[in-house]
Amino acid sequence: MIETPVLIAGGGPVGLVLAHELEHRGVEGLLVERNPTTTRHPKMDVTNGRSMEHFRRLGIADEIRAHAVPSDHPMTVVWCTRYGGWELARFDYPSIDWGRDIIRCVNDGSLPLEPDMRISQVVLEPVLKDILERRAKHVGIRFGWALESFEQDADGVTSLIRHHDTGEKQTVRSQYLVGCDGAGSVTRKQLGIELDDLMGEYDPTAGRMFMIHFRSKDLAFFERFGTVWHVQAPLDGTVISQNDLDTWTLHVPLPPDIAADAIDPAAFLRERLGSDVECEILVANAWKPRLVVAEAYGEGRVWLAGDSAHQVVPTGGYGMNTGVGDAVDIGWKLDALLSGWGGPDLLPAYEIERRHVGIRNRAASARHVSIRGQIAGSCSPTIHEDSPRGEQARVRLGELIHDLGNLENEALGIEIGYRYDESPIICHDAGEPPPYEIERFEPSSWPGVRAPSLFLEDGSALLDHLGRGFTLLRFADVDTAALERAAAAQGVPLEVVDLRDAYARQIYERDLVLVRPDQHVAWRGYEAPINADVVMGRVRGALQL
Secondary structure, X not given: OEEEEEEEEOOOHHHHHHHHHHHHOOOOEEEEEOOOOOOOOOOOOEEOHXXXXXXXXXXXXXXXXXXXXXXXXXXXXXXXXXXXXXXXXXXXXXXXXXXXXXXXXXXXXXXXXXXXXXXXXXXXXXXXXXHHHHHOOOEEEEEOEEEEXXXXXXXXXXXXXXXXXXXXXXXXXXEEEEEOOOOOOHHXXXXXXXXXXXXXXXXXXXXXXXXXXXXXXXXXXXXXXXXXXXXXXXXXXXXXXXXXXXXXXXXXXXXXXXXXXXXXXXXXXXXXXXXXXXXXXXXXXXXXOOOEEEOOOEEOOEEEOHHHOEEOOOOOOHXXXXXXXXXXXXXXXXXXXXXXXXXXXXXXXXXXXHXXXXXXXXXXXXXHHHHHHHHHHOOOHHHHOOOHHHHHHHHHHHHHHHHHOOHHHOOHHHHHOOEOOOOOOOOOOXXXXXXXXXXXOOOOOOOOEEOOOOEOOOOOEHHHHOOOOEEEEEOOOOOOHHHHHHHHHHXXXXXXXXXXXXXXXXXXXXXXXXXXXOOEEEEEEOOOOOOHHHHHHHXXXXXXX
């Protein structure tokens, strides 16, 4: 029998990030993945700024960026009549290099510390796996091993895993099991947790999509609108540039009268592109868009993260990025429990915190689906005419697209503005919370929010000063002895960081701000609380108020 504190079922990006989180914290664990290799499917193609902040905290951001689309390439989205047709609208976004300059110049807490990163999941997964295998001292990795079943009791979880090729079975005894095993999650199914799918409410006609992942060196065709990240035709789907060089992905609605297994991918691709381009098909398959959140995120010692708990339409890139947040949240909580200072409220709080984010992000994804539906519904055959009438129709459609906007690539409030307002392990302020917006993040230290990112007077990034445990940011000469004593008495790792920076103090709004291991604000005040023991008990999950 194999014994390990944490068993991670699933070695996609979420499982790998959880493994990195445990490794970062010195927590022993084992990751098993049913497939013998990392994915061959492109899936996500952007890692947002919040996920990049976590990768920076884990010390792997620079190595991952070395495998991404070059940092001087823009992130441009173009709408067109069809791929060989006319341009309708364009949304230009800065390159990584330019984005870094913007972040440093704005410096008001409203932006992430790290810019987005364009990288296909086909590339990201092997990089995450390789870094872990080279650096890991605490977490083992077994690809080709699938979780078959488990039983949990008061003291732990006994799991049966099976080798993909040989059929060999082994038993794993762990204190906790985290199911990062995707949409068809064995973990979720055995827990008996149902899924709530709202896709039909937002798009009653939603059926199947067809994806073709391919290589082509015909840059004259694929870059006819310039170096573009997404080229979107209202009725013909989206072509995604995976590396701005030779690898692309087409996602297109599949009519109900076409059988997916009867499709010749190369012919289908040429038909959709309207051009006889030379290409090498890498992967092609049908997939069904979903807007799903699990009705629960786990129970006892078994929990869900990533696609096993939520699935959204790729518009906005909320799938994997939401899963990264799950992995970080449950990672520090498992560390706290295994280290002995975490209380019984931590894992129930994981569900409250992350399910709220899953529901909110599903709603945002649904909103983006609706916008695309409005654009498609406004198309007429006239937009394809090479005539004054056709030109007028294209202008009108382009104006509509600009008016509707491209929030799916601009929703900073979704990416960095989520809060844990209902969490039982946050010391909530009285009064009305700040506005909760999709479009932007209003910097604040309101308890539950991600701590705002800004550069200090000495040029350092404030988030880089946060430790692996709790961090008490002290912006004035305030006595913090009571909080420090309470933390020591309860075994909570706490570091006091003195920052005498008037601008940062203005943004953080209080003289004392207590930040959790996942960079979310747990408590704030102008002076140390009289009930410091109660505050510390609550934030470590041992006391509900």
